[in-house]
Amino acid sequence: METMFGLRDLQRAAYAERLGARPEDVALTSCTSEGIVRVLGGLDLGPGDEVLTAPDEHPGLLGPLGTLRARRGVEVRTAPFEGLADAVGPKTRLVACSHVNWVTGAVRPEGLAELGPDVPVLLDGAQGVGAVPIDIAALGCAFYAGSGQKWLCGPVGTGMLWIAPEHREQVAPIGATYLNLADPAHGLESPLHPDARSYDSPAISAETSAAAVAAHAVLAEPGWDAVYERARTLAAGLADRLRERGRTVARRDDTTLVSWEEDDPEATRDQLAGAGIVVRNLPGTPYVRASVGAWNDESDLERLVGAL
């Protein structure tokens, strides 16, 4: 137990460092989607309340929102990602969208940071944390749910949920499992942790925590910023090459994702797979998406563009 708690402290501190947050505001989750569920399930939302989101968000966000609508009669309205801030209406109690859009690589819409405390923003950070630098206070969100197994190179089964201290009271824990209790010896009256530990996942194996901590230790060595900067620079270079080849690249920002239009995205995906290049299509969109990591180099980009 002591080993496990020690590793959890280190894992929480690692995520806090990446977010520019205090460890006591960071809950350990098993994935981005679990953090989203804990926020949506914990907020006091019901009929007459509206959550605003974009139609092309990831199933990891739209799935929980669909459940919220079916279960609690909350309205879920969609507006284009770029226009979310302007689409806020009188019934909007929450804006839920991606930090970095998984379809295009665009960064969260302008204006979301200025909505004020009555319209908190939940960011899906699956393609954000680790891929782009984060100063959580400057992001202007109330809740940030991120992945440990994507750009932080940790194991599957890891993630984090940041809740702004001033919004914590709004989010009731879904259920107090053992690790959420400050003192489990008081039965039904056992008090919860007064900090983000009250939202921790019920169980994460010590091995999984250890792997997450180890990944952070590598990437937090002096110079790690350059690793992620390299990924984003390579991604920008890929976008340029694609445009040079006449491709239409989706509007993107300084992130690690590059999406471009193809007449038959699925066929292009298969064609590139045949050439040893792993990209994905995004069903319902005209895009093929490349996810560019620091482990790539210029020759990878040449190969991709050459194989089109």
Next chain:
Amino acid sequence: METMFGLRDLQRAAYAERLGARPEDVALTSCTSEGIVRVLGGLDLGPGDEVLTAPDEHPGLLGPLGTLRARRGVEVRTAPFEGLADAVGPKTRLVACSHVNWVTGAVRPEGLAELGPDVPVLLDGAQGVGAVPIDIAALGCAFYAGSGQKWLCGPVGTGMLWIAPEHREQVAPIGATYLNLADPAHGLESPLHPDARSYDSPAISAETSAAAVAAHAVLAEPGWDAVYERARTLAAGLADRLRERGRTVARRDDTTLVSWEEDDPEATRDQLAGAGIVVRNLPGTPYVRASVGAWNDESDLERLVGAL
């Protein structure tokens, strides 16, 4: 993804085999407590409804019940473990208690199997599954939440939730994360799996699933029943020895737990720890508890009794 889904199928089949259940009725969770939260959070309970439990249940059950009371105004009434069936009242909508009591090793109260469909029973199986043989249909419960990391010898971060098919409609999924969706390509309208997969945990690492499957493979070899029978026989033998030494043993059944009274349980625990024997005290009770596994032998029991 294919590897992970394949391992999840095997893990689900392993748990189903242990419970005598159909795999499609078994959800994969991260621990017993997560299964409990998914049932309590999914049932339509509110003010005027009552959940009946015992005062000495594990924090993994009392914690979630405390949250349910605080959050949704559900009444939580306690009655002695043995008398739960008789304590059911007109407002009782659920009985939630352990399958094998963690304090005493007693098996679930008589009569709970006969309460009928209007008073479903949720069993906390943390000390049950793997320790005692289970024929889930004969248990007479609607919901069974169990651990993978205790008597099934799997890794931390594993567990299962069985929901009787006729009670599935009563339990709304807390939130539909990716693995709960039958087809995630339909945004807010993405349908849930029509079976217990709609209650699966958001994420379990493939390594964790593989370890759970491997543990089952060992214990499911011909003769594994004898392994668990051995543990229960040794436990009964320990209870006899303790009685011979004049100790009062808590009322127990044919399980792997043996609790006996000591004037200063904490001191006895420390004294035995000094002799290389790991037992625990149970705060708030007069008991010291030994958890007897198939890995023990007669000499371990001799050592324990001799060191008292």
